[in-house]
Amino acid sequence: MNDLTGPTPAGATAYVHPAPTGDVHAVSVSIDGVRHELSVESRESLWETLVYRLGHGGANLGCDRAQCGICNVVIDGRSVNSCAVLTARLSGKSITTVTGLSSGPKVSDLHPLQRAFWEEGAFQCGICTKGFLMTSHALLERNPDPTDDEILAALSGVLCRCGEQARIVLAVKRAALEMRTGAVVAPEGSLPHTSETSLMPHTSEVIGARIPRIHGMGSVTDEGQYLSLMTLPGMVFVRMLRSPYPRARIVSVDTRAAEQVPGVVAVVHHFNMPEPYASTVIEGPPYRYLLGRDLVQVGMPVAVVAAESEHIADDALALIEVEYEVLEPTLDYLNTATAPPQWDNHLPGTIRNVIPPVVVGEPDQALEHADVLIENVTTTPYEQHVPLELRTGLYFWEGDNLVTYQTTHRTFDARRELARWLNLELDQVRLIQTGFMGSSYGSADHLIEEVVLPAVLSKITGRPVRSTLTREESFLTSAHRGRTWTKVKMGVNRDGVIQGVAVDVVYDGGTNAGTPASAAASPGLSGVGVRGGWYVFQILYSYLSQKYEGIEVWTNSLRAGPMRGVGRMFGLFALETSMEKAAYGIGMDPLAFRLRNLNETGAVFDEISGTQPGLPFGRVGGQRASLERAAELIEWADLWRPPRGREVRPGVFRGLGIVSTLDRGGGRQGGAPSDAPPPPSTAQVLLHPDGTLEVLSGSTEVGSGQRTLMAMIAAQVTGITLDRVVINPGVDTGINTDTGPTNSSLQTNVSGWAVLEASELLKSALVDHAARAMTDLGFDPAHEALDVRDGWVFVTDRDEVRCSVDDVVANLSEPLHAESDRRRKLTEESVAVGAHAVEVEVDTATGGIEIVRYVAVHDVGKALNRMALDQQVEGGIVMGIGGALHEELIVDEVTGILVNPNILDYKVPSLYEVPLFIVDLVEIPQDYGPFGAVAIGQASTPPVAPVLANALYNAVGVWVTDLPLSRNRVLDALGGRA
Amino acid sequence: MKRFILRQPADLGDALGILHEQGLNARPLAGGTDIVVGVMRDQLVGKGMPYPGELVDLTTVPSLAGVRVDDGGCAIGATTTLVDIVEHADLARFWPMLVEAAAAVATPEIRSIATLGGNIHQRPRCWFFRNKDFDCIKKGGEVCYAVKGDNRYNAIVGGHLCYIVHPSDLAVALLALGANARVASKDAERVVAFDDYFVSPRENLQAETVLRPDEILTEVRVPYASPGTFHAFEKFNDKGLPTWDFAQVSVAVAAHVVDGVWQSGRIVLGGVAPVPYRATVVEEALDGKDIDGALVEACAAFRTVTRPMSHNDYKVDLAVVVLERAIRKALERPSTPTGES
């Protein structure tokens, strides 16, 4: 049910959706066994009725277009998209949502499906879970013993962007078995638990185990506070009119008709935007203002309407008349030097930045004299994260202070930005992230108008505001992986030694102009996009000479920003396809060629500043071990043949590919200047007299299990059992302390350390406190020490002399308390390495690439939560497969309008596209990570495209170096050869 | 989304009466997965395509739903859902290709509310058409954006001013099965063979069928297979998945074959033309020939009728392959039972 547990407007009661007007229909339906007599407007969808009218939390929303399935409910026994049916047509129907699936609040009340999803790790962010649960429920009611194929077919209409497809099928099978046999089947490797409210085990020995999500109950029931389900009492909705032109100037705006629409509360646009908001520069140059007059991309807001419902706001938007002066845009990112300048630019056209080149050795000479010279041009398209939750914000003001709920992975950074753009002091903004959100994968970076304008409308109207982006708006406005063009020249001698490499990059930052105050966190301006690609080259392999050049350009298309590794994607694609071509060029086995040229020393220049030398490379051995292990698992030695060497059926060939991968997380954030301090890492822990250990951490949960991990670290270090550790799912800047954003794979190393340190302090306080009681039991403080494990304080080497933590703390008058505030050292960067290998089958007739087996090996230092780690790797690969084979956002070259801003045409991977995975780990602990761990969140996506491109070449002997490797490109490349 | 009035007539006469009075201002509503969730929510309007002021719910007219099998074949009501087609035992037995095509449509969720009539009459998926900011010729504007834009999914045959491909999987199968449409308006009823049902942009830029604004499809009649007929439906989408996405190329084959020799038949392609495209050039090339020997060349003959656009040459290659596969698949199966069996 959608009552927020956080702050709400003072004195208010529950939200009431406006009474229907116009074409009103009376409907009688049963929802989760309760009969409702409703009065609704014809245009109201079942989802709107459930969430807005009934305050029901049983269905999430991802597209509102029957394309994603996360809104699924069961109607008369069949799974249906609740966004796609009109409530007015449902009289007499019986509807079941996830609310009707469980019988109560306890673990034992859950439906076998709910429990299996939670226990098997069949979700990360959980935004898709209700849809999968209901669809599986409909399936099992009809077919109690489905085959794998039947499960796939039945669930094929629901998407999971976190990539948990394989586990979902597993969970459905397990639940089916349980329902048929009545027995509860414990998943492999799970620890027993006794708690009635969670699946957390009754032990403190949890590091390295498979631990399901601590707050998973919220994802498998209607309890998780996903913002798209949340309302505020008295709220109005905002919607935006958006520019249809990539570059234009607003001449006039006429809102008279729009203001007349009953239910419209305010209409704001350039000409009536109040100060100080009107003159706040958000970024630039070219300067971007809130509701500014100059429009630089399709989809930029022109006017904002606040109204009693989204439909009413849309009615008003349709009546706003705008006159534009249309200007010539820059759309072709490969020809920006000659484009008309759009700001006072010291560089030609709309080139933003010429990154200072890096030269090591004598690259030109080396290339000239090498035995073989290869040239490789690669391109990568615009891609988007497509987080499945429609991005939602809730806003209200308490006097001059703003309270807001956001779907963000950077709670504290988002507050800073909001404060700046609203001209407020930091402590005037309280920002809450509830801990439940459709994972953003980085897309929630760059809060622009979408996030600020609703706050302004709330201020102007004096009403709480809800803003939810449509799927199309989300495609238009959130950060994208920028388009790139890369040319690599590599000179190799026949002995396999790379003589030199020269890399030239064009990185399309789109309309990302960067913040004017500092270049931080703005890959469009600071060179991080380009250098992120260079870094891949210099870290993975060694070359006698190296040269790196690149420019970043501005185009009136989409905003570029971070997406699972800034610059890694194109960098690794360019590098690893070049390595493959070079190996073939000298007739050497591609695996042997890679092993021959590994970089096992260090970075020759710093990724972020470009200065030399860079940091020492702490991963010696990991990369070699990963490559060797991946080769073994894919059976490289037995199966590898030269191109077109394995025809398995007429016209169908198999091929192998293998590549290295890396990512860096930890010390600094992607866009931070080299002298910027590392993000803070803070945490507090409290041991209450009732024996519960409370962890306070500002580490934002985005689905990958950050909160679970913090609780696990606290349990392991303090010795208190995990089922007695509590941690709030959400982060509230009014309560928690800043501990950096959940991006750049850095939370394990940042917040993890802080929790670890605070827990160590707490443990010594606990041991001190226990000493007296233990002395009574025979403990000799002069010669013996105490330790804590599994909820017992015991004498080291004499663990029969022990006392339970509960007893030790029972008489405390106030909780034991410890905290950590730690600045990480820059050298505490963590570079994660690994190797991916694949076997593909390519049909030369259809251009189809089928993945036969996929192997991922990562050196993770130490696996902290094996379940979350496997999920991260698998999820990253699934996203990588989507990007490698199908996904690209297409901007029309003539008009600049996006042609495929929807889930169907953008082609997000479905349940069918998940290959047979083999995930294996190399664990070489690193002392800069907690327990030796290295963050790997972003290392598993970039290798997918190059490994598939290489395997495609190995199979059929043609290169496709423009991503994605879609059917049309493969067939074009095969051309006459098929 | 914008307002509209939902009319829920209890019988066919009322429904047709509203359409008669209102013309294009009222549109038939079946499952609503396209007209409501697609066309209206995405605000696809233009001079030739007004936003409907009223939707006439056909699912409240009981006589329009259901499957009847009799001596002459089957009659499927226009509002029969795709899932009811997929799960119908008699249809699976006598018209397996129709069931195959229905099962290949979209997602299970959509199939449980989408209808036969709605699938046949769904509007095109050309991505310029589907974006409100492109006021293209089909909507009544001046320009076809597919000509200069990314036309990888557009037509390779039969385009003219507008280059859509017909999106319906069922339409392709129905044409190959020699099915008929029963069409009603307030005062009249007519039967139109699907051969003559779909119109190309040359004939009408704004509509895809012969239906007048006041007419609806009430029923589809499919005859039994004649003895010795082999059927198959083969669909290829971008990802090569069984469902979820529209066809890049689909092929429905009904082949009357004796001793491996093509006697007669119908070969229909989806995803290649503004209408389900009957490949008579391939049929003729097979006529009277031993299929094994003639197949490759006969399918390649399809190339001669194509006129690909700037980004969709690959679809020609693909079409030839899917043609071969569909015909082979048909012949690998037992012949379809006739009404007598």
Ligand SMILES: Cc1cc2nc3c(=O)[nH]c(=O)nc-3n(C[C@H](O)[C@H](O)[C@H](O)COP(=O)(O)OP(=O)(O)OC[C@H]3O[C@@H](n4cnc5c(N)ncnc54)[C@H](O)[C@@H]3O)c2cc1C
């Ligand atoms: C994610 C997704 C994937 C899809 N994939 C496919 C696919 O692979 N293959 C495929 O074929 N389709 C696909 N579709 C389209 C889908 O099949 C259609 O939306 C659906 O079949 C329409 O049926 P409906 O009953 O909901 O029609 P409605 O939306 O109710 O109506 C569609 C149109 O038909 C008209 N109409 C309805 N009934 C009649 C009638 N009896 N007489 C005259 N006019 C009528 C309506 O006025 C309207 O213009 C997909 C759709 C989505 C959203």
Ligand code: SF4
């Ligand atoms: S092909 Fe037809 S529908 Fe598509 S843009 Fe051209 S005119 Fe419009």
Ligand code: FES
């Ligand atoms: S299918 Fe309903 S929200 Fe996506």
Ligand code: FES
């Ligand atoms: S868990 Fe499926 S989308 Fe996140």
